Amino acid sequence: MEKPEKRGMIDTWLDKHRSLYTAATRHDFVVSIRDGSVDLSSFKTWLGQDYLFVRGFVPFVANVLIRACKESGVTSDMEVVLGGLASLNDEIEWFKSEGSKWSVDFSTVVAQKANQEYRRFLEAMMSSEVEYSVVMTAFWAIEAVYQESFAHCLEEGNKTPAELTGACNRWGNDGFKQYCLSVKSIAERCLENASGEALAEAEDVLVRVLEHEVAFWEMSRGGQ
Ligand SMILES: Cc1ncc(CN)c(N)n1
Numbered sequence: 001m002e003k004p005e006k007r008g009m010i011d012t013w014l015d016k017h018r019s020l021y022t023a024a025t026r027h028d029f030v031v032s033i034r035d036g037s038v039d040l041s042s043f044k045t046w047l048g049q050d051y052l053f054v055r056g057f058v059p060f061v062a063n064v065l066i067r068a069c070k071e072s073g074v075t076s077d078m079e080v081v082l083g084g085l086a087s088l089n090d091e092i093e094w095f096k097s098e099g100s101k102w103s104v105d106f107s108t109v110v111a112q113k114a115n116q117e118y119r120r121f122l123e124a125m126m127s128s129e130v131e132y133s134v135v136m137t138a139f140w141a142i143e144a145v146y147q148e149s150f151a152h153c154l155e156e157g158n159k160t161p162a163e164l165t166g167a168c169n170r171w172g173n174d175g176f177k178q179y180c181l182s183v184k185s186i187a188e189r190c191l192e193n194a195s196g197e198a199l200a201e202a203e204d205v206l207v208r209v210l211e212h213e214v215a216f217w218e219m220s221r222g223g224q
Pocket residue numbers: 050053054057142143145146213216
């Protein structure tokens with residue numbers, strides 16, 4: 001049986017920003033995968049843009065890893081983040097094989113505005129001025145949106161096209177869910193000891209991640 005989750009700051013903020021969280025995790029693009037009506041050119045646009053995003057996400061996670069080693073004081077933080085970084089290695093390989101499968105040539109894909117802005121946000125999060133608790137909150141939110149979105153495409157009653165279940169399994173699988181819960185507990189533990197200023201910043205960063213995720217899904221509407 002799964003352990004009941006302890007409610008902390010993140011759950012409080014998710015309640016407060018519920019409609020934005022729903023917009024990020026139940027976007028029309030995700031719902032269209034689940035109900036089978038997805039336009040494949042939208043999927044290809046998402047694939048190309050996400051490949052570029054993930055390449056920018058790697059240095060962000062590497063920076064989280066360094067901070068987990070140096071600042072956390074809890075040895076298991078490093079192991080959790082290292083696991084995330086290792087799975088990004090597989091993820092990049094997966095993107096490359098999907099790129100060939102769908103004939104998306106990543107060398108010609110240009111990052112759209114929403115992608116550029118999200119990547120700029122990640123770069124800002126890599127500054128040593130941003131507190132560890134704030135970075136961890138951002139890290140959790142980025143991973144959790146994908147986990148919740150793609151798990152929805154695998155829930156009972158889905159009509160997800162067979163050729164897209166690989167993508168849904170990548171982030172919707174139970175192992176990824178457990179990993180997100182581990183990142184969430186790290187963030188919650190750090191937030192328990194954070195100053196009022198850091199708490200306000202972490203809430204703001206959470207909202208900004210959700211807005212970036214909505215804008216990211218929106219790019220898929222343009223097709224290719
Ligand atoms: C835009 C986005 N957000 C989150 C993830 C999950 N790492 C992703 N691949 N792309």
